[in-house]
Amino acid sequence: MAIIKLSAIERRRLSVFVTCLIFAAFAWLFTSLSNTYKFSVKQVVTFRNLPQKRAFYPLQSDTVNAIVQGTGWQMIFSKMDYSKKSISIDLHTLESKNYVVIGSQLKQINARKDIDHEIIAVNPDTLYFDFSNRIIKKVPVELVTDIKYQKQFAQSDDILIKPRYVTISGPAEILAKIKTWKTDSIRAADINTDYNGRIALRPPKEGNLNIIPKAVSVNIPIDEFTEKTLEIPVKIINNRNYDRVKVFPQKVKVTFTTSLSRYPEINEDDFEAVADLDLWRQNGYNALPVKVTRLPSYSKVTKIQPGVIDFIIKK
Incomplete structure (x- = not known):
């Protein structure tokens, strides 16, 4: 294959030509753009x-x-x-x-x-719209949360949302289907203190809905929980014949979890323990199981001792 050999002068001329060609291409591109x-x-x-x-x-x-x-x-x-x-x-x-x-x-x-x-x-160029009567409606805010608590910590009281209701306006047929309005999700992990913040409400999917306000303030009380035990008297229910019933024991020990801040104030008046006499009359039970039917909010029963009680019907 033949190889073209250029002299030094020819190589310089070729280099100048290529350089000029590149500059001309860039100049054309710059002018065009x-x-x-x-x-x-x-x-x-x-x-x-x-x-x-x-x-x-x-x-x-x-x-x-x-x-x-x-x-x-x-x-x-x-x-x-x-x-x-x-x-x-x-x-x-x-x-x-x-x-x-x-x-x-x-x-x-x-x-x-x-x-x-x-x-x-x-x-x-022209946008067309469908119309219907516009109404106004107030609905409660629905808080969306994804909170992971630190061990032994949990929500200790009702969540406060301000304002609790939002005002929405739009077509009657759409508003009739809306019962609550959700917030954006509150996300937190390993939390052990009260949550206080402002959270945005989810924007309407429909362009013809309007919502006021756009955000709400949220307070979530959070506290450490511990166990407490109280003796609670047992109440007989469904004693329709007004029989004289004597139970043994008359009180049971109820162990429950409660927040540290409420620990001192909780007493036996906050609880109600019952035994259902219908279980004896209708099912022949010889001992009645005990159930706690009333207890403080955000508390949880972990143990009842004894879980069943003996009873005597006096004639």
Whole structure:
């Protein structure tokens, strides 16, 4: 195979030619990308100035194709620039119409955008909406939690949520199905102190629902738990014939868990232990099992001694 041998002068000339060619290509590319082009990008639609007297439901997708005018450089980076951007549509005209023309708002849309690309058209240009009567309803907040407590710690009292109710407004047929409104999930691990924080409410999935407020304050009392034992008198229930019943023993030892903060104040008046006489009359029991039917909130019975009691029916 023939090998072309170049002299030193020819190699220098070839090097200069290739260098000039590369510079010319970069100059052409730079000039081309500096020119103005029209290109299409997808934009998410958000709404502002919602009508106060009419509930609405969009009849099209929440994205539109925006025709953008910008340089070639902007076209190259358009996906990156527009990935987290949206078009804000003013809905004040829906008080009297069932559609909004985006083209009539392009000046305001471009003025509100925080990038330099100018939107010159949108497809679809007109958004249509379905309407129904708008009503207002209050529903309780439903707290969503995923809390892992440290060993021997747990919730020790009722959770406080402020406000306890939220106000939602929207179509009557949708609000009729809503009984509560959930929060975002509170996540915590190995927790051993009270939780205090502000948690956001889940945003509506429907564009025609409005919720006030957007967040609530939450307090979850948390305390260390320990065991305590008290002697509780046993009460006979279902003594329909008013028989004279004597039980042995008359009191049972109830062991339960309680928070340290409430430990000193809990006494036998907070409990009720019962034995059901119907178990003897209907089932022939010779001894009656004892059940604790009342105890302080957030306490748990761990042991009853004895678990069954003897009894005598006096004639």
